[in-house]
Amino acid sequence: MREKPNESAVDFGVSIADAASALRLSKLQAAALPPGWPPETFEAYCKSHNRVVLEARAGAHIAGLIVLQFAADEGEILSLATAESMRRKGLATALIRKGLPIAKSRGIQRLYLEVAEGNAPAIAFYRKSGFHEVGQRKNYYDLQAATAIIMRLDLSASKEFAAAVDHPPRST
Numbered sequence: 001m002r003e004k005p006n007e008s009a010v011d012f013g014v015s016i017a018d019a020a021s022a023l024r025l026s027k028l029q030a031a032a033l034p035p036g037w038p039p040e041t042f043e044a045y046c047k048s049h050n051r052v053v054l055e056a057r058a059g060a061h062i063a064g065l066i067v068l069q070f071a072a073d074e075g076e077i078l079s080l081a082t083a084e085s086m087r088r089k090g091l092a093t094a095l096i097r098k099g100l101p102i103a104k105s106r107g108i109q110r111l112y113l114e115v116a117e118g119n120a121p122a123i124a125f126y127r128k129s130g131f132h133e134v135g136q137r138k139n140y141y142d143l144q145a146a147t148a149i150i151m152r153l154d155l156s157a158s159k160e161f162a163a164a165v166d167h168p169p170r171s172t
Contacts, residue, residue, distance in 0.1 A: 016054060111152065
């Protein structure tokens, strides 16, 4: 059964963030994923050769972000955050679809992430995006002492990657 398109979908511009966006990225992430990272972390990540920070804009506002890190042939989604008012409108999907070809272009074969065991909506989203569970980290999150679910996407076999290449999101 095919999903109906989200009638409240918004057209997002997804692009590589630069260090000048660090404060706005930090504020967005802190609101979405407390306590968040300080602006200095985003500034360093925006300048790093083995990381990519993408920002999604809805109009003039940063509405979402994804931080990818690369080492050898593996990558990791360090953070994926969306503004609360922009959730369930295709923003996270647009960020992942823009990030996958970047990862693949750097020779990444497998992409990992951690998600809190109790975050059922995020786990469902990642599964829908082609990720599958490969392990757990007990007491991973400091604030909640919660277990992290480790998930992996194999880019060489990913239908999501193929869809991202065939139908990339519009970028600005």
